[in-house]
Amino acid sequence: MRSIVQAEWRRSLILAARYPMETLSSILTMFLVFAGLFYGASYITDSPIGAGRLATIVVGYAVWMTMMSATGDMGWSVQNEAQNGTLEQVMMVPRGAVWVFLVRALMAIVVFLIPLVMVVCAMIALTGVGFVWRLEALEPFLMTLITAWGLGLLVAGIALIFKRIGQVLNIVQFLLLFVIMIPLGHDPGWLWHILAVLLPFTAQVALLRHVLQTTAPVPPSLWLSAGFNMIIWMLTGVMGFIGAERFVRRRGTLGHY
């Protein structure tokens, strides 16, 4: 497993360095988006925006971007492998493709987060806005990320079967937006708990919001819902991917594109 991690880390760096314009453009886009967030929020509301509120906006957006990336990375990776004619070699790797794509997703997030953190730090330095990152937010963030990988494995499974997933990802992203925006987080009742257990991200985002916006202790039920949901989605993703892998091996369509 260590050798797969090393190989994927190396590959991510090689590809990022090989096409510097592509890498620089994505960093620049990120910079412009965050500049828009930092300056635009005050401009639109026509009043100085508080540091706490800005932190919530910036972190919320960064989490959103990370989730989108984690959800789509594995699916895109499968599609690209199929398109480039390397998918069959990946499927012959002894450890199993599910590990390869999970490690690849982990590396993609690391490569994605490094410039993101750098850009946010640069914005803080430029604007002078006080920005306090609460370490307690790390756990909910990791839970969100693992849930996103679970969902990402499901998308990758769909990519294994159908090969082209651009439109599927668009639909998934809209559904995720809907799921995250469900305004039930302020008054958790029985309906919320059912949804929090079933829908991806609802519980984790509510947990993240709670940690970022208040200093009140997190209700244990919220931790439980978020943890349970994360496990459910990761297991669903792994089983969905393995099921799709078995399906394409039975149908003989693994190398098709």
Next chain:
Amino acid sequence: MVILDVLNLSKTFPTRMGPRRAVQDVTFSIARGEVLAFLGPNGAGKTTTIKMSAGLIRPDAGKVRIGGIDLWQHHDPAVQQMGAVLEGSRNLYWRMTVMENLLYWGAMRGITGKAAKSRAEELLDRVGLGDRARSLVQSLSRGMQQKAALCQALMTSPQVLLLDEPTLGLDYEAAASIKSLVRELAQQGTAILLTTHQLDIAQELSDRIAIIRQGQLVLQGTTSEVLQQYSQPLFAIEGAEPWPLEILERVRGVPGSIQMIDPLTLLFVPEAADMAGIYDLIAALTPHPIARIQRHQADLSEVVQKVLTEGVTA
């Protein structure tokens, strides 16, 4: 010692027109250091069989054992002993260099660090790509890409090598280089399953052949035996000068049939396929000068054509 054991493989694919039997009850084995040429027309089931042997297509029935390990029950240790270069796939990342690719695919199979680097260098030197290690795969010629793909498959020194059309689209020099590498690998003990439409290459490289038609194996045997079996008891005798009439009259008494193809060449089929009949014929031809006597020796293209068109089985 058998390294690759393929037992009673069958596969049916669902299609819009109903189920299509791609492979039916295919059985063969390859020993250490042996090259099996798996031949047949397009759509006969070659690629399906090779992909089932690689674990990429799950058979409906049958088993694949690699070094005695069941591929579908113990996938990881079984595939660890196998390398494959598949036709229609690139097998390598085109946006990475040759060396980066070899190190990547080596690491994915558990070979890292200095061991991986020295193995990659050794393989690249062996195929003459030592000076192209830092070149992007997309910048290489088709022959070089194929050699690099072969190196990728060999990073872990696999016991079994699956080669699906390894010389397709290559020029003479590149094909010769791949051939010599395959020969060398077999000498070192690798069991090689080779599919190709280039029958001269198959004849040159294989120890055994298997011919598949409509998903069923119709012929299997050692290459030399099969060629011998399909060779006809027929001699071509070429005179140094045109054959005179009196000699032609004289040879009519020799048991067998004689046909004159042109003023210089006679075709002789001994009676009851008794090959010793050639000595009677030579005696009858004496003292006319003979330039050449050649016994018919079938080549693989004749065998395959005969098996596929006439349905001859052995």
